[in-house]
Amino acid sequence: GAHCLQLLSNPNDKEEGEAHSQLMKSNEARRLRSQAQSAFLKKDYYTAINLLDKILDVCVWDAELRELRAESYIKEGEPGKAISDLKAAAKLKSDNTEAFYKISTIYYELGDHEMSLSEVRECLKLDQDHKACFSHYKWVKKLNKQIVSAEELIQEGRYQEATEKYEAVIKMETNVPVYTTRAKERICHCLSKNQQSTEAIKLCTEVLQLEPENVNALKDRAEVYLLEEMYEEAIQDYETAKKYSDNDQQILESLEKAQRMLKQSQKKDYYKILGVKRNARKQEIIKAYRKLAMQWHPDNFQDEEEKKKAEKKFIDIAAAKEVLTDPEMRRKFDAGEDPLDAESQQGGGNPFHRAWNSWQGFDPFSSGGPFKFKFHFN
Numbered sequence: 348g349a350h351c352l353q354l355l356s357n358p359n360d361k362e363e364g365e366a367h368s369q370l371m372k373s374n375e376a377r378r379l380r381s382q383a384q385s386a387f388l389k390k391d392y393y394t395a396i397n398l399l400d401k402i403l404d405v406c407v408w409d410a411e412l413r414e415l416r417a418e419s420y421i422k423e424g425e426p427g428k429a430i431s432d433l434k435a436a437a438k439l440k441s442d443n444t445e446a447f448y449k450i451s452t453i454y455y456e457l458g459d460h461e462m463s464l465s466e467v468r469e470c471l472k473l474d475q476d477h478k479a480c481f482s483h484y485k486w487v488k489k490l491n492k493q494i495v496s497a498e499e500l501i502q503e504g505r506y507q508e509a510t511e512k513y514e515a516v517i518k519m520e521t522n523v524p525v526y527t528t529r530a531k532e533r534i535c536h537c538l539s540k541n542q543q544s545t546e547a548i549k550l551c552t553e554v555l556q557l558e559p560e561n562v563n564a565l566k567d568r569a570e571v572y573l574l575e576e577m578y579e580e581a582i583q584d585y586e587t588a589k590k591y592s593d594n595d596q597q598i599l600e601s602l603e604k605a606q607r608m609l610k611q612s613q614k615k616d617y618y619k620i621l622g623v624k625r626n627a628r629k630q631e632i633i634k635a636y637r638k639l640a641m642q643w644h645p646d647n648f649q650d651e652e653e654k655k656k657a658e659k660k661f662i663d664i665a666a667a668k669e670v671l672t673d674p675e676m677r678r679k680f681d682a683g684e685d686p687l688d689a690e691s692q693q694g695g696g697n698p699f700h701r702a703w704n705s706w707q708g709f710d711p712f713s714s715g716g717p718f719k720f721k722f723h724f725n
Contacts, residue, residue: 376402383415392419410439414446426453437469444470448480455483458525460491490519490526497533506537513537528557532564539567547571560591562598569601578609615687617667617680625681629672636668 383398399416406412413436417429430450437446447470455463464487470480497512513530520526532554538547551568554561569584585602592598618625621635643661648654666687670676676686 372405376405380412383412387415387419390422392423395419396423408435408439410436413439417449421453427457429453442473444473444477444480447473448477448483451480451483451487455487456523456525458523458529460487460494460526463487464491490516493519501533501537501540504540506541510534510537528554532561535564536567539571542571542574544571544575548575559587562588562592562595565591566598566601569605573605573608576608576612578605578612581605582609615663615666615685617670620663620667621671623671627671632668632671636664639664640668 379398379402383395383402386392386395386398396416396419399412399419403409403412403416413432417432417436420426420429420432430453433446433450433453437443437450440446447466451463451467451470454460454466464484467480467484467487470477471484474480493512493516497509497516500506500509500512513534516530517527531550535547535551535554538550541547548568548571551564551571554564555568558564565584565588569581569588572578572581572584582602582605585598585605588598589595589602618627621627621632621639623631623635627635640661643657643664645654645657645661648657670680670686679686
């Protein structure tokens, strides 16, 4: 430190003006230095950083001041900003094992286990018996091994085994939360690829509650939503991912695909709903309809979610029967238009877009006539 100040007060340039300004700089630097040190001792790290910024503009190669600024950043809760000062200090000092150790632990706490490993190796190159470095090295190496092998399994499409590796990482590292989040993000990816929809949605959602801008988790959850035909949810995730990821071609393509699938899903295929062929006769249609109407009757379901799903299905089944048993409507549908949609567009009101309760009193066993609705199971 004094070396830098000395250089400033004994400039090579003999011009007086230059010497005077250098001298002013050196006095100023001394004053700033003692102010910075006292701010640090008073735990006013913010002030210390501001003062050190000014001195280090002039005394670029002052290892001691760089270490002080690094320590201030760490105390301020911004360890990432301490790294470049510590790296400079490590270069400037002959015995810099401590700096390498500190850099390694900071990388580790930020979730960068690979950089942490390479920095702690630098420490061990200088002193292979450095206790703190050696025990940190053993730990990070062990964790790194798990992560590397999990990633290899993902590459090979062995998602179940990769999931187990990442679950082991969560059990291993309980002090630094970032590893749990990363591991959960990768397990969410594995579950998504393995088409384990319920678990994938649950885990991806957990990750997104912690990190709403996590593009990987958004993409993985969206993929599962598509699988589950939850197109609106998928579109929403892809749109959020697009916002946080500039020009990712894959996201744009997936978003378009999801929008296409949503459009297709909104076109009802009444034959498919009843599971009958396009050339099915009226009697077959009514038979298929009765079977499905019994199966999907909302009164058969207790769970609220299930009941809602059943109501939606039931209304579709009733609509399909209505269209396919009416020759005129069926002809229109075969020609590529949805007669029920047309009705609602012309303001005729679409009976099948009503709420479920308005279907009470509707008897799926009559092949027409007034809607009555009671099941008698004898």
